[in-house]
Amino acid sequence: MLQTEAKDRATDLYVSNTFTSNRGGQNDVFRLRTPHGLVLLEFRILNRWEAEVYVSTDILRGWDGICKGALQPVGSYVYFIRYKNIEGKRRCRKGCSFVTIIYQEIPFA
Incomplete structure (x- = not known):
């Protein structure tokens, strides 16, 4: 019997930098891509005037571009994320991380 062990597992989250929010069915929500076991402590998004447009502690939710x-x-x-990775280490991403909303017309058939 062959046994394998996964040694190269992702321990941190992946954050995209763009989403469309055009209701086209693809990439409409800005959400975190996370390995199983990550604990979200805080996820906030601010506009250019530093007004909060989104806040959540639910890892399954994402921002649809509406406030x-x-x-x-x-x-x-700008987004700010506080979380614990799957190794239990507290992490924070903030400051110079940006997400860009892109609107694109959906052609009618």
Whole structure:
């Protein structure tokens, strides 16, 4: 019997830097890509004027580009993430990390 052991496992999250939010069915939500076992402590997104447009502690949720019922303008938004990786180490991503909303017209068939 052959036994294998996974030694190269991801211990940190992956954060995209762009999403479309055009309701086209692909890449419509800015969410964290995480290995199983990661614990999200805080996920916040701020606009260029440092106003909070999204906040969550739910790893399964993501931002759809809407704040207070309004679709947010195209642009760059700063995100702040505090989490514990699968090794139990506290991590923080903040400051110079940006996410860009891109709107694209959906052609009608």
